[in-house]
Amino acid sequence: MNSSSRAGDIVITGTGLFTPAESISNAELVASFNEYVSRYNAARADDIAAGRCEALAPSSEEFIEKASGIKSRYVINKSGVLDPERLCPVIPERAEEEPSVQCDMAVAAASEALAKAGLSGADIDAVIVACSNMQRPYPAMAVEVQAAIGARGFAYDMNVACSSATFGIQAAYNAIVAGSADRVLVVNPEICSAHLAWQDRDCHFIFGDACTAVIVERASVAKSAEQWEVLGTRLQTVYSNNIRNNFGFLNRCDESGIGQRDKLFHQNGRRVFMDVCPMVAEQITDHLGKLAVPVDSLKRMWLHQANLKMNELISRKVLGRDATVEEAPIILDRYANTSSAGSVIAFHLYKDDLKPGDTGVICSFGAGYSIGSVVVRRR
Numbered sequence: 001m002n003s004s005s006r007a008g009d010i011v012i013t014g015t016g017l018f019t020p021a022e023s024i025s026n027a028e029l030v031a032s033f034n035e036y037v038s039r040y041n042a043a044r045a046d047d048i049a050a051g052r053c054e055a056l057a058p059s060s061e062e063f064i065e066k067a068s069g070i071k072s073r074y075v076i077n078k079s080g081v082l083d084p085e086r087l088c089p090v091i092p093e094r095a096e097e098e099p100s101v102q103c104d105m106a107v108a109a110a111s112e113a114l115a116k117a118g119l120s121g122a123d124i125d126a127v128i129v130a131c132s133n134m135q136r137p138y139p140a141m142a143v144e145v146q147a148a149i150g151a152r153g154f155a156y157d158m159n160v161a162c163s164s165a166t167f168g169i170q171a172a173y174n175a176i177v178a179g180s181a182d183r184v185l186v187v188n189p190e191i192c193s194a195h196l197a198w199q200d201r202d203c204h205f206i207f208g209d210a211c212t213a214v215i216v217e218r219a220s221v222a223k224s225a226e227q228w229e230v231l232g233t234r235l236q237t238v239y240s241n242n243i244r245n246n247f248g249f250l251n252r253c254d255e256s257g258i259g260q261r262d263k264l265f266h267q268n269g270r271r272v273f274m275d276v277c278p279m280v281a282e283q284i285t286d287h288l289g290k291l292a293v294p295v296d297s298l299k300r301m302w303l304h305q306a307n308l309k310m311n312e313l314i315s316r317k318v319l320g321r322d323a324t325v326e327e328a329p330i331i332l333d334r335y336a337n338t339s340s341a342g343s344v345i346a347f348h349l350y351k352d353d354l355k356p357g358d359t360g361v362i363c364s365f366g367a368g369y370s371i372g373s374v375v376v377r378r379r
Helices: 026-043 045-049 061-068 078-082 101-117 141-149 164-178 249-253 269-290 308-319 341-349
Strands: 010-018 022-025 072-075 126-130 154-158 183-191 209-218 228-237 298-303 359-366 370-378
Touching (some): 010 101, 010 341, 022 026, 026 045, 026 061, 026 078, 101 141, 101 183, 101 209, 126 141, 126 164, 141 154, 141 183, 154 164, 164 228, 164 341, 164 359, 164 370, 183 341, 209 341, 228 269, 269 298, 269 308, 269 359, 269 370, 298 308, 298 341, 341 359
Parallel strands (some): 126 154, 126 183
Antiparallel strands (some): 010 209, 010 228, 022 072, 228 370, 359 370
16 A cells, blocks of 8 residues: 555545335325324323323325425335334344344445445455444444455444545545555445334434445556546534434433433424534535635535435525536435435436536535535546
8 A cells, every 4th residue: 555645646436325125105104104193192082182291293295295305215124114003113133143234235335336446345445334323332333344345454433423424435535645545445324214213293204224335545546437536525513412312322321211202313403404504505615615616617516315405505505596406416305314325325326427527526414513525526
């Protein structure tokens, strides 16, 4: 490995995507949720009538699509999510000798990325698993993935919620600049269905499952004909409680909190919208300015896929006008919010039509608050 690299010598050469086999439409989700609401209200009819508790309100397809732009989502397990008595995926535990669920997802996405980059696992110097939810604290998922693909070097996990992918790409970029790796695999195995409160009308429709993979490498060793030069990366964090999940090993130390609502994803959605959108637009605009990339030359924005209105507002603030679907492609209509994987899914699916010299930005944002942007140019 070389001792160092100039920033312009680093490229993205392969991307991969694992999509679960099962999908849930809004109609299916609403039917299940409303049955749960009906049973809940019937079982508590006396308390509701006496004012001791509030009745739950039903959901609707129209509400979901208007609030988010989401029409369906892929999940690891459909039957458990749609069971009104369960509303949670069925994901059986595996023996410690078996590959973990997230490892299987990561290997599937990584295999596609490696093939596109013309590489094998043995060519990889480092593996970073960057995602919102790890299924265990240790050993690191990344070390398991490293072993599964036969990579060398080192591996570690990182979690910056929905921004994990872009933070992971910067970590890969920095490792190459520092000379500690020539090729880094960043994978984002998200099983968001397992941390979602499917009983909550305000958020039961938001998340889906998927895994993405990105190969970041030194241009001098790259074999792929398709290369995306990394012009620059930028990260930002500002502490906020408006998106939070309190699940963790300390829960067992206070029995009163076990199973409580705060141990799953919860947010103040309106506050997040108002806080995050201007921060993201400002970061992208300033990042482009520092790189001397004119905004009017920006061909594509591969944005985090959480909410259609957020993406429309962010792209409008950056461009000074409404973006076309080509300029800011949307995948959340069929994938929903896949946390860290969303912006990379958009990049993976909507980059092939760009020409050499075309510039775009991969940008993710979420809990923290956290924002990551990666400006790339097709070679």
